[in-house]
Amino acid sequence: MGSLIEAFANLKGKRVVITGDTGFKGSWLSLWLHLAGAEVFGYALPPENNHSHFSQLELGRLIKHEDGDVRDADHLTRFIQQSRPEIVFHLAAQALVRRSYADPKTTYDTNIGGAINLMEAVKKTDSVRALVFVTSDKCYKNLEVSRGYRETDELGGRDPYSASKAAAELVFSSHFESFLANRESFGAATVRAGNVIGGGDWAEDRIIPDCIRSLSNSLPIVLRFPNATRPWQHVLEPLSGYIQMADFLLRSPAKFNGAWNFGPAESDQYSVLDVAKKTVEVWGSGEIKVDQAPPQMHEAGLLHLNCEKANSEMNWFPKWNFEQTLTNTVSWYRRAHDGSQIRELSESQIKKYMEKST
Numbered sequence: 001m002g003s004l005i006e007a008f009a010n011l012k013g014k015r016v017v018i019t020g021d022t023g024f025k026g027s028w029l030s031l032w033l034h035l036a037g038a039e040v041f042g043y044a045l046p047p048e049n050n051h052s053h054f055s056q057l058e059l060g061r062l063i064k065h066e067d068g069d070v071r072d073a074d075h076l077t078r079f080i081q082q083s084r085p086e087i088v089f090h091l092a093a094q095a096l097v098r099r100s101y102a103d104p105k106t107t108y109d110t111n112i113g114g115a116i117n118l119m120e121a122v123k124k125t126d127s128v129r130a131l132v133f134v135t136s137d138k139c140y141k142n143l144e145v146s147r148g149y150r151e152t153d154e155l156g157g158r159d160p161y162s163a164s165k166a167a168a169e170l171v172f173s174s175h176f177e178s179f180l181a182n183r184e185s186f187g188a189a190t191v192r193a194g195n196v197i198g199g200g201d202w203a204e205d206r207i208i209p210d211c212i213r214s215l216s217n218s219l220p221i222v223l224r225f226p227n228a229t230r231p232w233q234h235v236l237e238p239l240s241g242y243i244q245m246a247d248f249l250l251r252s253p254a255k256f257n258g259a260w261n262f263g264p265a266e267s268d269q270y271s272v273l274d275v276a277k278k279t280v281e282v283w284g285s286g287e288i289k290v291d292q293a294p295p296q297m298h299e300a301g302l303l304h305l306n307c308e309k310a311n312s313e314m315n316w317f318p319k320w321n322f323e324q325t326l327t328n329t330v331s332w333y334r335r336a337h338d339g340s341q342i343r344e345l346s347e348s349q350i351k352k353y354m355e356k357s358t
Contacts, residue, residue, distance in 0.1 A: 003315070004240050004357040007247035012037035015127075016246075017085040019070055019118065020092035021063065022047045024201040025134070027054040028235050029089060029242065031343075032350055034062045036243075041083040043068045043076065044092055053200025056342035070114030077121040084127040087246045090118050091134045093165075098205040100161035111164035112171060119175035122188075130249035131188035132242050137231060137263065137305050138162040139169050139192060148231075148266045148306030151192075151259040169259070176257070187253025189245050193238035194231025194263040194305055197275075197325065199332025199345065201235075207272055211279045211286075212333045220287040221280070226273040231263040231304050234325040236353045237318045238262040244314055260314075263305030268322050275326065282330035319356040328352075 016033055020026040021042030033040050040063035047054045059065065064083075068075050070092045080088065093111050094100065100107040115133075122128050140149040141156025155170070157163030169190055176188050197208045204210075214221045241262035248256040273288070280286035310316040320328065332345055 004244055004354065007244045008036045008354070010247050010250070011087075011243065013039070014087055015039045015041070015083065015085045016087045016089065017041045017043065017080055017083050018089045018091060019076075020044045020090070021059070021065060022052065022054040023091060023095070024053060024198075024203065025196060025235055025239065026091045027052070027057060027059060027200065028198065028346070029091065029239050030054075030059055030063050031057055031346055032236075032239060032243065035347065035350060040064065041079075041085060042066070043070075043079050045069060049202070051202060053202075053342070053346070056200070057346060058343065070117055071109050073117040073120065076117050077124055080121045080125050080128075084125070086127060086250070087130045087132070088118075088122055088128055089132045089134070089242060089246070090115075092118075093134070094161070096203060096205060097138075097159055097161045100159060100164070104160040107160050107164050108167075111161075112167045115168040115171040116175070119171065119179075123175070123179050129186055130246050130253070132246050132249070133172050133188065133190045134242070135169055135172075135190050135192050136162070136165040137192050137194050137261070137303060139165040141166075142303055146304075148263070148304040149261070150306045151261055151309055185253065187249030187257050189249060189256055190259045191238065191242055191245060192259065192261050192305065193241075194233050194303075196233055196235045196238060197329050198235030199329060199336065199349070200342070207275055208279065208329060208333075211276055212330075215280070215283050215286045216337055220289045221276050223272055223276055223288065223290050226271060226276075226290050228272050229269050229303070230272070232268070232270055232275060232322060232325060233264045233318060234320050234328060234353075236350065237264070237320065237325075240319075240353070240357070241310060241314070241316050244316060248314065255313075260310055261305040261307045262310055262316065263307050264318050264322070264325075266304055266306065269304065270322050274322075278323070278326040279330050282327055283334055319353060
């Protein structure tokens, strides 16, 4: 059974395309694969601002990045064909639930149309041997049940973002079965993670960035849904699964094709209020307030993943529990706030995580 350390070593020298490399998860994955010695080609919209993780890492100096939109089929196909990758990680997406309400068309065009464009580009590029296609835990039809959702559970989505991710799963499976299932030495998997947190995320309407902005400005943290629980996990947790998945697809594609969950232990059920309290504790100061105004849109109250498939077939397990996840996340922001170099911070956390994998 392969391990993260083995997968890390096996990716040395591999040509890899990452869509969405300027995003939060994409920038961490790009840095990690660069450290593995892979030749990384990134395709994404430009960073939204100069304090994005991508910009602060100066990733443009480490990998071969090209500004591009997954809605532009011709540009995306040309980029992938010219890059000649063995592995493609598809992370480009409109990833915010609240933004999907404000602009549903862009969400659908990016997450569904972009998925179609990506699958077509892979179909037309015979160098690709492994595709890791990132969706979300929100692709499941959420029935607000206490058990974790399995890969075989029904897909669905009440909000535009969740619906777009469920639809992207259908695009993936139909395109794979129609055009790629019989390609020799080729494997493809969709990967579904929980609520990912970690240093370098500055998105709006996400709990950790919102907490850090408040704490940095000595303002109270305001919570909308304090009792909502989520499968909180550090960004390196699912990324470790994606990296291992790419290695497994290269070696045994038929065995690892399909859908996979990468989330925290089901016993780790913590609320938004738990996250805020731990954030204040690690930061060293702060105040929490609850906004009692009625919600303007639907948000799931309960959502967990069952990861027995990855546990048993990949020997993948999360390395950091809730306390370690929050401590590593908030300490990253605290040290960045106090002037630490971002690349040094992020590389040290990757090294620390990998030491847990030996």
